Amino acid sequence: MIARSRASLARAGSLLSRNRLRVAFLVVIVLSAAVVANASTNSLSTASAEDVPDAPPTENHTVVTESGRAGTITAYAPDGEVLYYNNTRTKYFDVDPVEGEPLTVEYTATDTIHSEGPTCSDPPCALNVIERANLSTGEVEVVYERYDYKETAGEWHDADRINETHVVVADIVADQVFVVNTETEVVEWLWDAQSDFPVEGGGAYPGDWAHINDVEYIEDGEMEGRIMASLRNQDQVVFLDRQEGLLEDWTLGAEDEYDIQYEQHNPDYIPESRGGPAVVVADSENGRVQEFQREDGAWTRSWEWSDDRMQWPRDADRLPNGNTLVTDTHGNRVMEINESGDIVWQVESTLPYEAERLETGDESAGGHSARELGLESRTAAESDDEGGDLFGFDPLGFVGDLIQSILPHRIYNGLLFATPVWIGPSEFAAIAIALLTGLLWAGLEFKWQLRDAGVRFRLPVYREGGD
Structure with a gap:
């Protein structure tokens, strides 16, 4: 009886931990999507004469x-x-x-x-x-x-x-x-x-x-x-x-x-x-x-x-x-x-x-x-x-700059050319975070399904006993 109660409590604790992770993953993805969506509403366009922004005055054309x-x-x-x-x-x-x-x-x-x-x-x-x-x-x-x-x-x-x-x-x-x-x-x-x-x-x-x-x-x-x-x-x-x-x-x-x-x-x-x-x-x-x-x-x-x-x-x-x-x-x-x-x-x-x-x-x-x-x-x-600000740390900007520094310049330029003009380093960071979060979530869900079905994986070589 006690063993069954402990097993039920373990399952409940596992489910609670999983749900907390699911909520955390969802929040990260929603926030990332919000960053991208907000940037898209401020899109620069020159597709028509009415969309072209005015320029500051100069002495010439x-x-x-x-x-x-x-x-x-x-x-x-x-x-x-x-x-x-x-x-x-x-x-x-x-x-x-x-x-x-x-x-x-x-x-x-x-x-x-x-x-x-x-x-x-x-x-x-x-x-x-x-x-x-x-x-x-x-x-x-x-x-x-x-x-x-x-x-x-x-x-x-x-x-x-x-x-x-x-x-x-x-x-x-x-x-x-x-x-x-x-x-x-x-x-x-x-x-x-x-x-x-x-x-x-x-x-x-x-x-x-x-x-x-x-x-x-x-x-x-x-x-x-x-x-x-x-x-x-x-x-x-x-x-x-x-x-x-x-x-x-x-x-x-x-x-x-x-x-x-x-x-x-x-x-x-x-x-x-x-x-x-x-x-x-x-x-x-x-x-x-x-x-x-x-x-x-x-x-x-x-x-x-x-x-x-x-x-x-x-x-x-x-x-x-x-x-x-x-x-x-x-x-x-x-x-x-x-x-x-x-x-x-x-x-x-x-x-x-x-x-x-x-x-x-x-x-x-x-x-x-x-x-x-x-x-x-x-x-x-x-x-x-x-132009640096010692107190205003921008985490998305930091991650975006990190992505830009890691990728070869030609590849980063190619991504910029293929994506909408409103996507910058911060938006790239938000998209990358959302993709990584989604992949991690999908991997954990797959692992949990296998565990619930009683499937276990063991290393082909393992140590038996211990000191």
Whole structure:
């Protein structure tokens, strides 16, 4: 009788312990879900002109392109209100002002073709275009276009005007840089990356091998008439001469030398007349923007900037006022950093690709080098030190930062690209905690079911007796 009572009490105690654990697990999952749900209600959107947030005032117009979930081009007036908005194309990339027409821009864009038809017998395909848009009238003109056979790595991320009839194009599809006469549509010069780089390096060939994501025609100084190009997957910025080809001694970076730069975007060349030769570049996978100065036949890092929010920057332009205009894609913002390293202007954006401050010249042609301006570097760690709160501990933020530090940067960036824009470190932490809690709960429930059914597991080797 006593033995039965003890067994009943043990079962009751076991059930009470199980129920307490179930309640605890449920509370953790519900709280985690509440954190994610609350973040989703504060979602940033640029899916329509009405959703685009206003920007702080500036002295000039600012144009921002997006190439993520929503392809958009938005122009802000100096008072910060939206002057122009277009989401006709699937993706928008590099944008430049048109000389002599203050409110007209030229940009590259891509349309994805999903349905089978005369221009795409095996979808998806891509239509790559160079377009010119009048921001005040809304009129859009196609300057040059080409159909390409694939969507993934099937885009032109940049084109730079050489003169009234010729542009140089960064062709990701064929891993080439070419100059085309837009009036005759004849390609008059072409450089193929395979002529100087082995296909065993870079990305997977033929899928997305070189990923040439930027070109710039240099108009001033020692490199006048040359072309600068960014080979993202080779981690290198190269300089091309239309007679000599690759100028190897001028190459910035080396493949897999990630401490120099890691899958960079949108380098901006500064000539000698403004303190160069120098290159401002978005060091994307390292989560920073930086500048390199040319001295004694080599490149030396002369400036870098990052903060604890920066995540996959893809554009950096030095402005004539000494500030730097930065596009932080997974930080969901475009910002202007002053000479002291402080953010003095910022506008939220879902997945911005590039930003251009008009009335300052192509790629902000009046900006001077960091060395000439005496800019001081700032790192994310320094940003944390300045803005840290010793008493306000954020556990979810801490776990989120821990996840970010553990995961390789490319994987973390891939997760950010695949998830909604409102998911940040805290939301990642909440999702991870909920998943781990759910798995633990499911494992315990399975164990309890087996135990109630009288199933026991013993190690194949065990010790009998004891000292």
